[in-house]
Amino acid sequence: MIFSFDLLINAVMSGVLIGGFYAAVTCGVSLSFGILDIVNIAHPAFIILGSYVAYSANATFGLDPIIAAIVVMPAFYALGAVIYQVYYVSFEKRGQESLRGLAFFFGLLFITEVSLVLYFGVDYRYVDAAYIGPSLHLSELDVPLRILMPCLVSLLLIATLQLILSRSFIGRAIMAVAQDPFALRLMAVDPIRIKRIAFGISIATASLAGAFLIIIQPVEPSVGREYIGRVFAICVLGGMGSLPGTVIAAMLLGVVESLTSTFYGPSWAPAVSFGFLLLTLAVRPAGILGR
Amino acid sequence: MRASTFLLICLVISAAVFASANSFGNDYVFFAGYVVLQYIVLGTAWNILGGYCGYVNFGSAAFFALGAYSSVAIYKFYPLPIPALLIIGGAVSGVVGFGMGYLTLRLRGAFFAIATLALAVVLQTLIVNWDYVGGSRGAYIVRPETIAPIGNYIRYLFLVMILLAVAALFIARLIEHSRLGYGFATIRDDELAAEACGVPTLRLKLIATTISGALMGMAGAPFPYYIGYLQPSSAFGLDYAVNSIAMPLIGGTTSWLGPLIGAILLGSLQQIATVTISSAVNLLIVGVILVVFVIVAPNGIIGLVHHYLQHKPEDFVGRRHVEAESPETVP
Numbered sequence: 251m252i253f254s255f256d257l258l259i260n261a262v263m264s265g266v267l268i269g270g271f272y273a274a275v276t277c278g279v280s281l282s283f284g285i286l287d288i289v290n291i292a293h294p295a296f297i298i299l300g301s302y303v304a305y306s307a308n309a310t311f312g313l314d315p316i317i318a319a320i321v322v323m324p325a326f327y328a329l330g331a332v333i334y335q336v337y338y339v340s341f342e343k344r345g346q347e348s349l350r351g352l353a354f355f356f357g358l359l360f361i362t363e364v365s366l367v368l369y370f371g372v373d374y375r376y377v378d379a380a381y382i383g384p385s386l387h388l389s390e391l392d393v394p395l396r397i398l399m400p401c402l403v404s405l406l407l408i409a410t411l412q413l414i415l416s417r418s419f420i421g422r423a424i425m426a427v428a429q430d431p432f433a434l435r436l437m438a439v440d441p442i443r444i445k446r447i448a449f450g451i452s453i454a455t456a457s458l459a460g461a462f463l464i465i466i467q468p469v470e471p472s473v474g475r476e477y478i479g480r481v482f483a484i485c486v487l488g489g490m491g492s493l494p495g496t497v498i499a500a501m502l503l504g505v506v507e508s509l510t511s512t513f514y515g516p517s518w519a520p521a522v523s524f525g526f527l528l529l530t531l532a533v534r535p536a537g538i539l540g541r
Numbered sequence: 542m543r544a545s546t547f548l549l550i551c552l553v554i555s556a557a558v559f560a561s562a563n564s565f566g567n568d569y570v571f572f573a574g575y576v577v578l579q580y581i582v583l584g585t586a587w588n589i590l591g592g593y594c595g596y597v598n599f600g601s602a603a604f605f606a607l608g609a610y611s612s613v614a615i616y617k618f619y620p621l622p623i624p625a626l627l628i629i630g631g632a633v634s635g636v637v638g639f640g641m642g643y644l645t646l647r648l649r650g651a652f653f654a655i656a657t658l659a660l661a662v663v664l665q666t667l668i669v670n671w672d673y674v675g676g677s678r679g680a681y682i683v684r685p686e687t688i689a690p691i692g693n694y695i696r697y698l699f700l701v702m703i704l705l706a707v708a709a710l711f712i713a714r715l716i717e718h719s720r721l722g723y724g725f726a727t728i729r730d731d732e733l734a735a736e737a738c739g740v741p742t743l744r745l746k747l748i749a750t751t752i753s754g755a756l757m758g759m760a761g762a763p764f765p766y767y768i769g770y771l772q773p774s775s776a777f778g779l780d781y782a783v784n785s786i787a788m789p790l791i792g793g794t795t796s797w798l799g800p801l802i803g804a805i806l807l808g809s810l811q812q813i814a815t816v817t818i819s820s821a822v823n824l825l826i827v828g829v830i831l832v833v834f835v836i837v838a839p840n841g842i843i844g845l846v847h848h849y850l851q852h853k854p855e856d857f858v859g860r861r862h863v864e865a866e867s868p869e870t871v872p
Contacts, residue, residue: 275750288652340836350835352654352764353598353790357835358784360828367821388596464846486652517670517677524663531652534642 256390261512262505264390269504270401273467273497274459275477276484277408281452283482284491285428286445288337290354294474294481295362297452300326300460301375301469302366310376316403319461323454330453333358334446358362359474366471374468382465400462405497407458411451413491424448448477476520483527544715551707557589559703563696571699575767577762577808578702583781584788584800585709586756590749591786592794593722595729601785603664604634604754606776609763613674613771616682621857623701623763630762631755644744665777679772682765698767700758709756713797716752724748736870757785780824784811787831793843804843869871 275297282290300319307318316457378473381395415421423444426434431441463469484503503526511519555661572751598700608630614755615621617755637660637839669677679837717724727735736742767769784807789846792803805828814823838845 283651289654291655291680336836344839348651349591349595349597350790350839352651353786353835354832356599356783356786357828357832360779361825363779364821364825364828370823457794472779476662478655479662482655483657518666521663521666524659527656527659528644531656 257432257512258509259390260392261411261508263520264397264411264438265505265508266501267393267397267401267504268402268466268508269501270483270497271397271459271505272480272484272500274400274404274407274455276481276488276496276500277411277493278452278455278459279481279485280493280496281411281424281455282449284485285424286448286452287428288445288449289352290355290449290452291352291478291482292359292362292475293452293456295359296326296329296456297460297463298366298469298471298474300457301474302370302372302460303457303459304464305375305377305469308379312378312477315380315461315465316458319458321455326457327450330450331446333453334449338442338445342389348471363471363474370471372469372470372472375464376468377464379465396465403458406491407455408497411455414451415493420444420447425497437469456482478525479520480523483523483530487526487530544711546628547714548614548693548707548711549711554635555703555707556722559700560698567697568693571695572693573704573812575695576623576812577704577805578699579764580784580804581706581801581809582702582709582760582828583757583785585706585713585797586753586760587785588789588794588797588800589716589725589756590753592789592799593725593729594746594749595662596746597654597786598657598750598753599782599786600641600871601653601757602779602781603657603661603778605761605781606668606773607634607637607664608758609764609771609776610668610674611758612762613680613682613766616765616795617680623698623766625764626762627701627705627759631759634754634758634761635751638750638757642747642750645821646743648840650869655663660781662778665773668773668776675772677773679719680765681768681770682768684766694712694766698763705759709773710801711795711821712752712756712761721745733739737817740859761811780827782825783831784808787827787834789836789841791830791841793842799843 275294278296279290279293282288282293300322303322304315304318308315311318313321316433335355336353341354380401384395386393386395386398408452415425423434423439424447426439427441427444429446431506432482434441434444463473467473480503484496485491487503488497488499503523506526507519508521509521546816562574563748573858583605585596586604587601590598603829609628611633615626620630626841641656641660642653663681668674674680677834684694688694690701691697714723724740727738728742728745734743752753761776764776768775787805788803790803791802792801792809793799807830814826834841840847
């Protein structure tokens with residue numbers, strides 16, 4: 251292939267934008283896996299659930315997918331809180347989170363995916379919105395609005411999360427529960443309640459990430475599996491629970507994936523995230539902005 | 542029971558199973574039975590790492606597919622007999638298991654689980670892009686109609702798989718009652734304490750991933766001959782991953798008997814559900830059973846039976862009474 255500057259700059263640009271979207275997909279896992287130490291491998295399945303909710307709202311009421319996702323966020327929060335409660339009572343309390351807790355989330359991933367297949371079928375679904383289709387043209391750069399929009403809202407979401415974590419009482423308690431739940435109890439804060447809230451927030455972000463996903467690409471129930479490796483690679487690379495680290499790592503992965511698919515072909519792109527994950531685990535397990 | 546006696550009993554039982562399957566006079570029994578046997582091998586292999594060491598492997602499908610695709614690659618070059626393919630498939634998967642373990646097992650357990658999950662995606666990418674074994678189009682394997690002493694080829698495959706299942710159970714039982722097995726148990730119970738006592742944890746974990754991976758590869762090696770047409774999405778199917786986790790967890794993870802019970806129950810249930818309802822619903826059933834079992838019966842069917850035997854009904858009432866008096870029960 252002839253090396254062309256236009257191609258390169260466009261690949262980098264779309265990588266950065268996709269990276270912004272990956273950050274939204276990962277921030278929930280950064281919260282649950284990075285901070286709370288709950289290995290929620292079912293997170294991508296909840297994202298797909300979010301996509302289908304956005305799709306249903308869009309298809310029946312003509313609602314904008316992002317607005318629909320914000321509307322159903324409380325429901326996702328409640329779902330997350332319930333799941334954490336079950337997880338706590340059945341696994342964390344008994345000290346069995348390592349083996350059976352993982353199997354529990356794996357089962358949830360499976361149930362969600364198969365239920366979606368049974369209800370919606372395996373056809374690809376997509377949504378309609380004003381910003382899907384047109385692109386911005388800045389000299390040589392083509393910026394499709396369907397990728398720019400999720401990226402911007404995603405950065406907004408992460409900025410909000412970071413603000414909550416660093417400024418509000420609940421947010422500081424969430425950061426504290428990761429370090430020392432016992433000390434938290436001495437301050438008269440219930441660590442279980444804090445963890446439930448944090449896990450609820452982490453699932454709530456899946457609703458928005460799901461809407462982004464279906465704006466960017468058509469969705470079918472098993473798409474989520476591609477994101478498992480990606481999400482955890484970003485989470486580990488970003489330094490486990492650091493939100494700024496997550497954004498940097500997500501954009502890095504986005505750019506590398508985009509370059510790979512531009513210059514080697516899109517069928518190689520899924521292998522990139524795994525390479526990243528293994529490299530990070532082998533070279534610097536603490537990630538870019540590790541604690 | 543001595544190891545040789547155990548092996549003899551297993552062989553007698555498998556001969557009886559083969560003879561009774563033969564007496565049906567219908568090849569469907571062999572086709573369905575093959576799948577159940579394959580799950581016995583996969584479940585037992587998973588349990589050597591997952592049940593004995595406590596490390597969760599989500600990539601069973603990857604190791605299985607690796608075995609299957611090494612058979613395809615060899616078939617394209619020169620068709621070897623199936624026992625040779627078993628050894629090659631096992632070796633390839635064992636080496637990959639070792640490499641995976643070496644890179645990820647130094648870290649916390651969760652990283653290993655995630656890495657195995659990602660491994661499946663990456664291996665699938667490699668296979669899809671590898672034209673020699675058919676790429677995403679898949680590969681055809683022409684299965685011979687008959688084979689000399691046994692007759693119908695599917696009976697031969699069934700026989701191979703039943704022997705492999707016996708071998709897997711034998712290995713699992715051998716490990717369980719050896720120094721190696723006790724070492725694995727210390728890792729599962731408290732890795733830090735084990736390390737402090739001088740247990741070579743990394744080496745033991747590497748042995749476990751290698752054995753487990755090799756057995757999964759062996760289970761996959763005859764698969765192309767069974768299915769006739771292998772494509773990446775069927776070899777890397779999520780049902781292998783979920784079944785090989787669900788079966789030991791439902792049966793009970795601490796003993797070789799658990800995966801056997803789980804595979805026979807769940808495998809037969811799925812064969813029946815696939816025929817009578819639909820294959821999507823049967824996967825849903827597996828998922829729901831898995832979640833219910835890990836919550837309600839953490840030690841599986843074996844745990845339930847043990848519990849029942851240890852607390853006979855009248856005894857149980859007495860214990861409850863004692864527990865009620867103590868102010869706080871130990872969780």
